[in-house]
Amino acid sequence: NRATSALLYLDGVHVSFDGFHAINNLSLALEPGEMRAIIGPNGAGKTTMMDIITGKTKPDEGTVMFDGKTDLTRLDETRIAELGIGRKFQKPTVFESQSVEDNLLLALNVDHSVKGTLFWRGSKVEAEQIDKVLETVRLKDVRRKLAGSLSHGQKQWLEIGMLLAQDPKLLLVDEPVAGMTDVETHQTAELLKAINKDHTVMVVEHDMTFVRELGVKVTCLHEGTVLAEGTIDQVSSNERVIEVYLGR
Ligand code: ADP
Numbered sequence: 190n191r192a193t194s195a196l197l198y199l200d201g202v203h204v205s206f207d208g209f210h211a212i213n214n215l216s217l218a219l220e221p222g223e224m225r226a227i228i229g230p231n232g233a234g235k236t237t238m239m240d241i242i243t244g245k246t247k248p249d250e251g252t253v254m255f256d257g258k259t260d261l262t263r264l265d266e267t268r269i270a271e272l273g274i275g276r277k278f279q280k281p282t283v284f285e286s287q288s289v290e291d292n293l294l295l296a297l298n299v300d301h302s303v304k305g306t307l308f309w310r311g312s313k314v315e316a317e318q319i320d321k322v323l324e325t326v327r328l329k330d331v332r333r334k335l336a337g338s339l340s341h342g343q344k345q346w347l348e349i350g351m352l353l354a355q356d357p358k359l360l361l362v363d364e365p366v367a368g369m370t371d372v373e374t375h376q377t378a379e380l381l382k383a384i385n386k387d388h389t390v391m392v393v394e395h396d397m398t399f400v401r402e403l404g405v406k407v408t409c410l411h412e413g414t415v416l417a418e419g420t421i422d423q424v425s426s427n428e429r430v431i432e433v434y435l436g437r
Pocket residue numbers: 206209210211229230231232233234235236237238
């Protein structure tokens with residue numbers, strides 16, 4: 190059944206803030222190896238859903254299962270990160286005064302149990318791993334530059350690289366192309382497709398050109414629940430989705 194075969198399985202999830210139902214009977218299953226795009230208007234519950242998966246917000250009701258066996262609702266944020274769930278927030282947060290490769294080296298050595306700080310497990314330079322990540326996130330040519338000198342798009346890629354360095358089982362990416370140029374947006378789609386060859390990815394994004402380019406299954410959220418699911422063509426031609434986006 191889906192609860193055990195899915196990498197991530199949400200069923201009947203509810204979250205309310207002071208009586209307001211931000212998440213209202215949300216159910217969703219992400220298969221291992223899949224990349225899923227999550228769309229939906231502002232206030233649809235996309236951020237809250239990510240917060241639930243990463244343990245930042247606890248649901249009032251419902252199931253949140255990881256890898257068919259782990260009940261995420263019982264675990265705190267640190268433990269969930271240790272399971273291999275990496276989250277990229279919308280704004281890039283890299284160590285600006287460190288080089289690109291040192292940012293990756295730091296990420297390789299993060300110990301999630303030391304919250305908010307970085308902890309060195311050892312001094313071994315995992316050069317091969319770093320090379321591989323630099324290749325994937327297209328930053329090989331700027332590896333010795335300070336992260337602070339990168340373009341906005343490159344900083345986003347570097348942060349994705351920092352998550353990749355930790356080899357996550359599930360990578361959650363929040364609005365990666367916000368503020369990017371068209372070229373960077375296209376390159377980000379290519380980059381995520383490459384990452385998806387080895388990783389399961391969930392990406393929240395408003396940019397429909399980008400979502401179309403990803404070419405993956407799309408879930409449209411509205412009022413805290415799934416409004417439509419399918420290919421981008423199916424979802425974008427769905428009457429309820431059109432109504433929600435155009436406003437009634
Ligand atoms: P999205 O990311 O799709 O824009 P959110 O998950 O941020 O949507 O928000 C869903 C709804 O829940 C919104 O109406 C928002 O105002 C509300 N909400 C989110 N977080 C809180 C909170 N901590 N307290 C009160 N309301 C919240």
